[in-house]
Amino acid sequence: MSHKYTTTLNLFFSKFSVFTFLLFILAQTSFAQNxxxxxxxxxxxxxxxxxxxxxxxxxxxxxxxxxxxxxxxxxxxxxxxxxxxxxxxxxxxxxxxxxxxxxxxxxxxxxxxxxxxxxxxxxxxxxxxxxxxxxxxxxxxxxxxxxxxxxxxxxxxxxxxxxxxxxxxxxxxxxxxxxxxxxxxxxxxxxxxxxxxxxxxxxxxxxxxxxxxxxxxxxxxxxxxxxxxxxxxxxxxxxxxxxxxxxxxxxxxxxxxxxxxxxxxxxxxxxxxxxxxxxxxxxxxxxxxxxxxxxxxxxxxxxxxxxxxxxxxxxxxxxxxxxxxxxxxxxxxxxxxxxxxxxxxPKQGEISYPDISAMGSTTKASIYTKEETDKSSLYKFFWGNHYRDVYSKEIEAPVLDLSTLPGNVHAISEGGGNQSRSLRLIDDEKHEYTARELRKSAVRFIQSKITDHYVRDFMQNTIAEEIVQDFYTTAQPYAPFALNPIFDSLDIYNAQPKIYYLPKQKQLGIFNEDYGDKLYMLEAHAGDENQSFERFGDADDIISTKDLLAEIQDSKKHKVDESNFLKVRLMDFAVGDYDRHYDQWRWSAYEQEDGTTTYKTIRRDRDQAFPKYDGLILSLLKVAMIDFRSMEKYDEDVNNVKWLSRYAYPLDQAIIKNLTWEDWEEQVEFIQQKLTDETIEVAFKTLPEATQDESMASIQENLKTRRDNLKSIARRYYDYLMSHQIILGTEDKDDFLITRQPNGKTTIKLTTEEGESFERTYDKELTKEIWIYGMDDEDTFKIVGDGDHYIPLKILGGENNDVYDFENTRAAKAYDYKSKKNTFVNSGSRKWLVDSYDINTYNDASRKLDAFSTLPVLGYNQDTGFSAGLSGTYTTYGLANNPFLTQQTLMAKYYAATHGVELKYSGEFANAFYNWNFGLDARYTTPNYAINYFGTGNHTDYDRDQVDLDFNRVRISQWSVKPSLIYRNDRVSLRLGPTVESLNVEYSGDGVTGDTNIIDAGDDVFNTQYYAGAEAAFQYKNKSGEIAFIRRGFQFDLVAGYKTNIDEYNNEFTYLKPTLSIDYPLHPSGMAVLATKIGASMNFGDEYEFYHAATLGGNNSLRGFRNERFNGQTSFYQSTDLRVGIAQLKTNFIPLRLGVSAGFDYGRVWVDNDNSEQWHNSYGGSVFINGFKAITANVGYYRSKESDRVLFTLGFKF
Missing domain, CATH: 3.60.21.10 (Metallo-dependent phosphatases)
Known part of the structure; x- marks a missing residue:
């Protein structure tokens, strides 16, 4: 082809390309203009x-x-x-x-x-x-x-x-x-x-x-x-x-x-x-x-x-x-x-959808496939049987053609649930309905628990999704639909859901791509647009729980039908439904002739009725984590009313105020009379025939037994609910008259500005504490009467100038803002005036539940060998938490290499003084507990080929007690207090203690020595995610203290331990991080034993050396890592980030008369895997001239 022809052709195509580009721009411009x-x-x-x-x-x-x-x-x-x-x-x-x-x-x-x-x-x-x-x-x-x-x-x-x-x-x-x-x-x-x-x-x-x-x-x-x-x-x-x-x-x-x-x-x-x-x-x-x-x-x-x-x-x-x-x-x-x-x-007319006119009136379908529920015996042992087989069983379900429903029902939006995939439907009369898929979404649930970064797209088709999807089979998918006739017999308002097979169809519009061709539940939406529906009581209005609480707080003219609500709550216990948070309720409003408004309960959702929580792993999780304790297996009785009502408790506290035990008994009797065996059996017969199996029969028998046991269940919850009471005033002026009476009784009368009143007498045998909130405006609190055996009262005035007239000051304490005017008639009144938003502001979810949790403590390193133990923590909460009322931890740990045992206690008690907690730490080790000692100085001999690991182990029995005052906020903590300790080193005659070149056999260190002193510890911390891959942050710690013998020995010294760690991102994504930690320890004074010396070695300093490898008067070290995330993997397990690190440490110790100029160093690296951006498993290998060490940690040490 000639050059001239080629040039002409190129020119043609160049002009054509420019012409095409200009047309495109003009089209875009014209499009935008139109x-x-x-x-x-x-x-x-x-x-x-x-x-x-x-x-x-x-x-x-x-x-x-x-x-x-x-x-x-x-x-x-x-x-x-x-x-x-x-x-x-x-x-x-x-x-x-x-x-x-x-x-x-x-x-x-x-x-x-x-x-x-x-x-x-x-x-x-x-x-x-x-x-x-x-x-x-x-x-x-x-x-x-x-x-x-x-x-x-x-x-x-x-x-x-x-x-x-x-x-x-x-x-x-x-x-x-x-x-x-x-x-x-x-x-x-x-x-x-x-x-x-x-x-x-x-x-x-x-x-x-x-x-x-x-x-x-x-x-x-x-x-x-x-x-x-x-x-x-x-x-x-x-x-x-x-x-x-x-x-x-x-x-x-x-x-x-x-x-x-x-x-x-x-x-x-x-x-x-x-x-x-x-x-x-x-x-x-x-x-x-x-x-x-x-x-x-x-x-x-x-x-x-x-x-x-x-x-x-x-x-x-x-x-x-x-x-x-x-x-x-x-x-x-x-x-x-x-x-x-x-x-x-896209518009409705642009969406394609199938023709469903040829479908029959019913079809067979299941929630899961057979492959999804086919699990081995070992899997079932660990994860439980659940109702897994029910989910893959096909049922005969009616086909739902929305075009056949009156009013042109069609989809308008997706639902926003944390677990369910649902569509909002509407008809021409603006009535709304919900179509919810019976197969729940695991990735939605996982995303709801990870609130600070987006993971939904990365969780699909992973083992984590599979585990959550399998966990959903703890819920019986069909039995809750039997509650429709049961609730109707008890006059409980509910949405009356029905099961359908919902095919893709024209009425789903643009949602056909993601919805349809599955089993769905269809129910009326519990909103004001459906207030005239009989199933919601033909109400004047329907409102949310948050709106209800605002109404009853604003005026006592708004009242909840407490007996109606109690009846519904008792049925929650009867069916074993723990998931009763605020959004699970709506409220039908009825305006009365006297100007008041009464509210009745609409019960929403019932997914967690009749659950089957079994399997070893779930049992262990209940012990370790309080989030799982509400999950009780449905059987003949409620095991723990406190945990089963965990999510409903704040609402129960806010609403059930006036009912006596006799009122509770009346509701129990009503349920037992209405909920007959025949009612239960007829209700369950309405379910699809394929679901009528052994598990369904068991549910019916358990429901009958719980009905018979309902009085016992109710009494237990009544006692628990009454043990702590919260009384709220209104946003206007309120008068509280509190009368102390004999035999531990206290009467509280609230009179509002509108003349409405509340009055109830509480008995200390039942009620252990009462919180009274005045809320807004100027309120008066008057305590009269001598009485005895007082119920503790915490009285919170809230806003404006509140009057506290405590004629009887016993067991009563006022809380209010320090920066505003308050009037105390009696100067002897106990009070705590502090500008704390959390303390002085009512929050319906502020009272957390006390809890005990147990966790295993496992570890391994070259020096201590395998270690195993248990840690139990008991945490209580009250009105003034910082961040809790009390927290006590007891840990016991066994070290296999030495057969030593370590016991630790840590207690913290909030607000000994405002913002200052009282702490108490104690520690005890058995005589077999060991630390390492290689001699004192920067250059001490150690040849791992000549001696075994045990040679340098020193067995030491010790105990210590450290009371303290603790201040903390979001970043700063300060701990001050005295210390007392006892240490006794065992003389074994062999190993390092038998080496007279290192320790003389007659040294005082082999005698029990007692020390007293004081210590201050300051920390500034701006990093989070201790077991995560920390991308940025810094932390500064400074510990200063003094110790002296309180026996016949003469040891006395002061010490200072500063530490600074920095995590600096080399890339804005944070996937390349330069992390460094600089630390030092200094003893001032020569009279100290080797176990109080400044040491280096191990995970927290020179990672390639053994623990406590170097011992001196002063130590210094720096550890530095370059950590790089090299890949983000969407695995079958969970989304993972794979990374590597390269590390280098150097440091040394100083002592008098030691002329060593040597700096010790170690180097190595690690491979780490980060999941959910929340937890990191890190395996490292580090070398020094003396040893090689393999380390495993969760997260990084700095």
Whole structure:
């Protein structure tokens, strides 16, 4: 082919390619122009009251561009002010003038909505109150909206659109130290961070059919550069990698990753960014300031620029969206970057679906396949039999053709359960239904337990998924449907679920791809749209549990039918259902003629009825972990009412207030009369014929027996529930009259401002403690009467000036804020005034259950050999936890190499003084317990070929007691206290103790010696995940102490032990980490025995040497690792990260008259495997000139 021809051909194709490209661009432009815009957002942040450029140029440019928009919203994402809104009115005038001048005037011509949000700067002292005041000023003097309102954490608004929800979050609220803000959350429905997280998830679930734009000051993803201190975790909660901020960011990102169309917009980074991770787009627009943050290089379609400017987000009617970034550095806005975030969503007519008209009225199907339930005898021994065979048994189920139901029932969204895969259905009358697949989702459950990073996609087709999927077979899948007629006979409102085979079909629309062709449960949704349904009692309204608790707290005119609720709860015990948390209930409301409202119970879900928890592993887990103790095998009786009611207990406490034991007996008798043998048998006959097996017959017999035993079960729970009582006032003024009576009785009468009253007498034989919360407004607490055998009372005033009139001060203590006015009539009243949010704020889930747990303690190393033991911990909780009321641990451990036994006790008792706990540690070892000794000095002889391991073991019997005062917060801990100890070294005549060149036979060390002293231990820790692969963090420890003999010997010395460890990420992902630990130990004074010397060797210093290899007056070492994650593996077990490390240690000891200049070193490496980003197994091999050592650890030692 000629060169000329080739050139002509190339030119032709080049022109054709350009022409094609131009057509594509024109088509895209035409497509964008034809798309109907739903909303245009303009975002910026960090204006900080600045009246000069570049801030003014950013705002001016936004205002000008908005003139071309029909539907626009401007959002100032935080840091509107520089130092917050002043608390004193006299200081506010200048700030108000600057607000008008710096931001409100430049935006006066903005063509659309204007929204201001708080950032970090707005949270000064009592920031929530100042934010509330600033909100009032701004909204009273402009068209600007200030959200979230009242210093609360969230606000949701649709901005008058059909397909957008704008969710505004005050992230500084989450990061703040709440003890610094008096009456925080007093105007908010959300009172705790856990409540906020739950509400955030509910918002995303409820609005999953819309584009949810989440505006929040602190970013959840970032490409900003961090300095050294910030990269290892920082010292402030504001730092991106701080523990607090990572918890906030990780939780929000993980929840958002589970929903289809969520966009984050933030401004904490003073630059412009577009970041994308785990399906989550993050827009950062905080560049309306003259001090910009550096950025890293953006890759893979991301964007980052250290430029002044703003972001524009356009959302179209078809729910597609795009983001554009503009810089104003040159004066006028110049586009830097554009990215399509979400494409147009498919429409109903574009979805293909099968024709089901030819299907019969019934079909056979099973929940699991035979292969999934075919397990060996050994597997069943460890994991249990469960109801596994039932899950793979085919049943004859009716086919559900939604088009045949009245009202055009069709799917509108996915459900958001932690385990179930479900669809929300709706008909033309707006009645809603739920279709829930009987096969639960293991990956959903696993994701619900891992809240700070997204794992769902990595968990599919793994052994972890298989184990959870198999664990679901502990629940009987069909027996709970027999409860429909049983609940009806007892007049218990419920959704009356039915079993169907739901094929893929037209009515499922866009959900056909992921749903259908399985066994499903169909039930009416328990919501206000179905309040007229007879199954829900034809109510005036249906509300959630959270709304119910708010109503009954707000006014005593809102009352729960306690007898009705108790009846339902007794049936929970009868059917063995432990999973009765707040969301498992709804409440039918009935307005009464006297102006009150009565609520009756709607029981939701019954998945955990009649469970079969068996197998060795589950039995062991119940002993070790309290999370498994609620899981009782369904048999003739309830073994432990406390654990079976664990999740329902807070609600029982809040609702069952007035019922006596006679009322309980009445409900028991009602159930026993109505729930006849015939009723049970008829109910179970309604189940599919294929399910009528031996296990179903056993369930029926156990249900009959539990019915007969119900009075005994009820009495046990009545006693447990009455042992601790919580009484709540209202949000208005309340008067509490407490009368102490003879024989341990106490009468409490509450009279509200509305004249409503509550009165009950408690008996100390039954009730061991009562907490009384006044809640909001000014409350009065009066204690009268002499009485005897007093029930302890804890009285919490809450907000405003509360009056404590304790004529009888015995066994009564007042709790309130220190920073507010309180009135104590009797100066002898016991009180604790402290600005603690957790103590002074009522939280319906604040009372945790006391628990005892037992764990095995296993280990191995070259010096001690195999070791095994048990550790038991008993933890109690009360009102003022720090972080518990008491915690006591007893550990016993046996060492096979020496036959030594070690016993340890550790106890901690909260709030001996405010924020200071009392601690007590004790330790005892038997005479066979051993440590190593090779002689004193930096250069001591050891030849492993000449002597065995036992030669250098010194058997030592010892005991010690260390009482202390302990202070701790999130990062800092301090322990101060005296020490007492006894040590006795055994003289064996052989080994190191028989070597007179090392120890003289007549040395005092072979006599029992007693020491007393004092010790202080300080720790600053900014790292988490002790058994994880720590990607960043640092920790500093300093121990200082003094010891002296308290017998005839003359040993006396002081000591100092500083340690610093740093984990520095060499890559932003954290998968390459340089970790180092520097430590030293110094004894001041020459009079100390070798067992008190500074030592080196073993896991915590020179890893290639034996434990305590070097012994001296002073020691120093540094250990350094380079740890690199080399692969992320999606295995059949769990998602794993495989990594390797290379390590090097060096160190030495010093003693008087030792002229050694030698530094000892060891080197080696390890292979580690990290699962779930939570636990790391690490196997290492380290060498020194003397020995080789293989080490196994969970996590890393530094």
């Amino acid at each position: 798309k109907e815009v739903e909303q245009v957002f303009y975002f910026t942040g960090n204006t900080e009251l600045k009246t000069s450029n570049p801030t003014q140029q950013v705002l001016k440019s936004i205002s000008e561009l908005s003139q071309n928009d029909d539907k626009a919203t401007f959002v100032a994402l935080g840091n509107i002010t520089k130092d917050g809104y002043p608390p004193k009115k006299k200081d506010r005038k200048k700030v108000e003038e600057l607000l008008q001048q710096s931001i409100m005037q430049p935006l006066a011509n903005f063509n659309g909505n204007i929204i201001f949000m708080p950032g970090r700067n707005e949270w000064n002292k009592n920031g929530h109150e100042n934010i509330d005041d600033m909100e009032s000023f701004i909204q009273d003097n402009s068209k600007v909206k200030f959200w979230p309102n009242d210093g609360c954490p969230r606000e949701l608004d649709d901005l008058d659109t059909e397909n957008i929800e704008f969710l505004m979050i005050d992230s500084q609220w989450f990061l703040e130290d709440w003890d610094n803000h008096l009456y925080l959350n007093n105007k908010c429905d959300i009172k705790t961070r856990d409540d906020f997280i739950a509400k955030f998830k509910d918002d995303l679930k409820d609005e999953q059919n819309k584009t949810v734009v989440v505006a929040v000051y602190h970013s959840v993803l970032s490409l900003s550069r961090q300095n050294f201190l910030e990269a290892i975790g920082g010292v402030s909660a504001q730092d991106f990698y701080s523990t607090q901020r990572q918890k906030y960011a990780g939780t929000l990102e993980t929840l958002a990753s589970q929903f289809p169309d969520v966009i984050f917009v933030s401004a904490s980074d003073k630059n412009l960014q577009y970041v994308f991770d785990d399906g989550i787009p993050q827009i950062i627009s905080g560049a309306a300031t003259d001090k910009l943050d550096n950025v890293r290089k953006a890759k893979d379609g991301q964007f980052a620029s250290k430029s002044n400017g703003f972001a524009r987000l356009t959302v179209y009617k078809d729910r597609s969206s795009k983001v554009e970034f503009f810089t104003t550095d040159a004066g006028s806005p110049e586009k830097l970057f554009e990215k399509k975030i979400r494409r147009q969503q």
